[in-house]
Structures are given as structure tokens and as C-alpha cells.
Amino acid sequence: MTDTSAAGSGRRSLLDSVMALGWRRSAVMLLLGFAAGLPILLVFSTLSAWLRLEGVSRTEIGFFAWAGMAYTFKFMWSPLVDRLPLPLLDRLLGRRRSWILLAQIIVIGAILLASSATPSTGLFVIALATVMIAFGSATQDIALDAWRIDVAEDEYQALLVAIYQWGYRFGMIAAGAGALVMADFGGFSFAYTVLAGLMLIGVAGVFLAPEPKRPDALGGGSEAIEGAVKGNPVGEAAAWLYSAVVAPFVDFIVRYRWIALLILTLIGAYRLNDFVLGFMAYPFYVDMGYTLSEIGAVSKVYGVFAMLGGAMLAGIAATRWGVYPVLMVGAIISAVSALAFTWLALVQPTGEITLVNGVAMTPWPQEKDPSILFLTLAITAENVAGGWAGTALIAYMSSLTNRAFSATQYALFSSFYALPGKLFGGFSGIMVDSLGYANFFTTTALIGAPAVLLVWIVMRWRAAREVAAHKPQIS
Structure with a gap:
């Protein structure tokens, strides 16, 4: 990706900037941002409130914080999001949107799984669901960030990020204050079920989103290696692994x-x-x-x-x-x-x-x-x-x-x-x-x-x- 400047495009108002970016991409970014912000509090503060109100010990609640490590180590499976086509979904939606949708399905299923249990009798089920929410949410972040980068030029990235943050914060409000109010009214199982339904806002964003064009060239030496081993199954597998895991880092070092x-x-x-x-x-x-x-x-x-x-x-x-x-x-x-x-x-x-x-x-x-x-x-x-x-x-x-x-x-x-x-x-x-x-x-x-x-x-x-x-x- 090349560094660009907006200097040559003239000074724009907010309306001009959004119109130049496109209403479709702006609206989709808001919807996907909402879906990205909603799950995170179900791994942290909202979950902690539910567990404590059900009498779970502070020691046990502390262990749940480890589920959040998925956000820290998400780079470990990010090469799969870049290079692995999902069966059927990749052909229907494209690489970026298919991975976002898969992550959202995981999050929705995990939230519904958590809503089916209670901390007093099903703490293990809730723990498993929380790990799934964190993993699905972190995977959604990987694919969504990649979609945002691919779908707009450099000069519009900051504006897309700002729109994303608005959606993200509204998602957090829904899963934070909104979940607590709903739990006070109908219990946490009810609140989690509603939140699973609200994740459909992000699913709608996936189907409304344009799929960015895949680049023709990779970089990091991938083309040369893949060409050298063409026809050799073992070599092609090793080349794929190189392109997925090693080439991104080689490319960054070579360019900078x-x-x-x-x-x-x-x-x-x-x-x-x-x-x-x-x-x-x-x-x-x-x-x-x-x-x-x-x-x-x-x-x-x-x-x-x-x-x-x-x-x-x-x-x-x-x-x-x-x-x-x-x-x-x-x-x-x-x-x-x-x-x-x-x-x-x-x-x-x-x-x-x-x-x-x-x-x-x-x-x-x-x-x-x-x-x-x-x-x-x-x-x-x-x-x-x-x-x-x-x-x-x-x-x-x-x-x-x-x-x-x-x-x-x-x-x-x-x-x-x-x-x-x-x-x-x-x-x-x-x-x-x-x-x-x-x-x-x-x-x-x-x-x-x-x-x-x-x-x-x-x-x-x-x-x-x-x-x-x-x-x-x-x-």
C-alpha cells in the first residue's frame, strides 16, 4: 500500500468527505463497527457483572480474563484469513466478507450458548462460550480490518476509522449499559439472546458491503517461490505456508x-x-x-x-x-x-x-x-x-x-x-x-x-x- 496525501484533492467538509468515500461504504462501516464492538464486553465487564451477581467467586471470575488473550494473539491465525478460501462462502461472498460472516456466526452461536446456561449450574458452558466469543470476535476484527484497508484508498482510511469507532462504541453501549438494563428486566439469559439478535446488524453489513478486489501480485518473494515449485505437491504446500506466514513479514522488511x-x-x-x-x-x-x-x-x-x-x-x-x-x-x-x-x-x-x-x-x-x-x-x-x-x-x-x-x-x-x-x-x-x-x-x-x-x-x-x-x- 502506498502512502498518499489528500493535499491534492482540496479541502473537504465532512459531507464532501463522506460523499467522496461513498454512502454505501460509510453505512457498512457503521454496521460492521457495531458488530465488532458488541462482543467485547461479553468477554469482560458485562460477563463479570453477571458472574458476580450469580455468586461466582472473584477468583473464578479472574480466570475468565484469560479469554481476552485471543485479542492479543490474533496475529497467530491472521494468515489464514489472508490466504485460506472458505468453502462455498468464498465463492459467494469473496475472501474478506466470507471470513467476517463466519466470525459473526461463531459469535452469535456462542452468545446463544451462553444464554442457555446459568453460572450456578453451567459455569463450564459459559466459560466455553466466552472463549468462543473472544475467538470469533478477534477473528472478526482481523477480517474487518482487512476489509476496511482493502476497500478504500489511504486518504479515506482515517474517516473510515472514525465511522467505525462510532459504530463500535454503540455496540459497546448495547452490550454494556443496554445488557445490564435488559438483565435487570428479564435476566441475563434474556439479555444475551437479544444481543445475539443485534449481531444480525453486522450480518446485514456483510451482505451490503462491496467485496474488495484481490491484488494481482503478492510480494515478499511469494511469486518466485510458488513458480519454482509448481507441480510439486509438497513444494506447493510449503510455498503456500511461506506465502501465508513468512512473506507478510518479509514484505514489510523489504519495503521499509x-x-x-x-x-x-x-x-x-x-x-x-x-x-x-x-x-x-x-x-x-x-x-x-x-x-x-x-x-x-x-x-x-x-x-x-x-x-x-x-x-x-x-x-x-x-x-x-x-x-x-x-x-x-x-x-x-x-x-x-x-x-x-x-x-x-x-x-x-x-x-x-x-x-x-x-x-x-x-x-x-x-x-x-x-x-x-x-x-x-x-x-x-x-x-x-x-x-x-x-x-x-x-x-x-x-x-x-x-x-x-x-x-x-x-x-x-x-x-x-x-x-x-x-x-x-x-x-x-x-x-x-x-x-x-x-x-x-x-x-x-x-x-x-x-x-x-x-x-x-x-x-x-x-x-x-x-x-x-x-x-x-x-x-
């Missing part, structure tokens, strides 16, 4: 050479400060004295729309100025926005909870209730920046892929970017205990500085490569 390691470092570092900050955000809100209702209203309701607003702004900006300027802005505002929490920690006295004889006590005086306005301002800054940066990074990772290996290469990138944050995020509590909240948030802002430098280096490298590509050759 020494800068490939720098690109991977950039991907891993870009959202690192957000991950580290995110682990301590809710303890911070509680320690500042905000009630759960206040936190939920500002962070989980208003904050979601602030994030989606940032995502859409990034999508529009990328269609006007290209991915790289938007990537740089995202790195800068992501780092700077952490200082909003530094400010919040400094302008208000802490209501930090301490334990006295095993009882949680807070020194917060009633006459100094924490300001909802201050909390809203801090969350606005952080969520708008997070929405922008997230969209920019996804669009950038999409632009790096070769469409012949888009499922495998993007799955690798998306797994890689989250790993450093999960590893370093585990030290966030130690950092808060050692530094205090104000210094901790300032430190997370500084953690974002290397990403700014890395984006600048990659932008300089790309500019130099473009100059070299257009330099006249002397014969």
Missing part, C-alpha cells in the same frame, strides 16, 4: 528496510502514555472525591462522545491534509492532554482514600465538594485527544500494509501497539504511590514525548524518500 524497526517502535510508543494514564484514571477520580454516578455520567457517557468527536475531527483532517500531519498532531495533543489531569490534581485538594483499622476513610470535607466542571474539562481534553490519536494511529498502521497481506500485517501491528502499554501499565500504581498524582500525570505527558520525536523522524524519512523517487535519473 532499516526504518521498519523504527516504525514498529513508533507503533508501540504512540499510545503508551494513554495506556499508563488509563490504568490510574478511575482510582484518581475516586480519590478526588467524585461519586460513582458523577464518574459514570462524565467519563462513561459524555466522555465517549468527546472521544468520538475527536475521532471524527481526525478523520476529516486526514482527508484534507493527509495521515502524517494528523499523526503528528495526535502525538502532541495526546502528551499535552495528560497535563489536564496534572492541573486537576493541583487545583483541588485530594480526597484520597486511606485505610484506618481496615475501614476505607476519606478526608474530603463536605464544604469542598470536587468540581464537576473541572472534571469535565480534564476528561474533554483527554478524550478528544485520545479519539484523535487513536484514529490517526489506526489510519497510519493501515497505510503501512500491503493489501495482499493486509489481514496479517495489520493484525501484527494492532497486537504490537497494545503490548507495551499493557506491560508498562502494570507499574502505574507504583508510580502513583511514589510520585503522587500530579507528578504521575506529568510523567505520563513526558512518556508521550518520544512518540513525537519518532513521528518527526518517520516524516523526514518519508519526505526524503519522495524526493528521491521524483529525482530525475541520469543515464
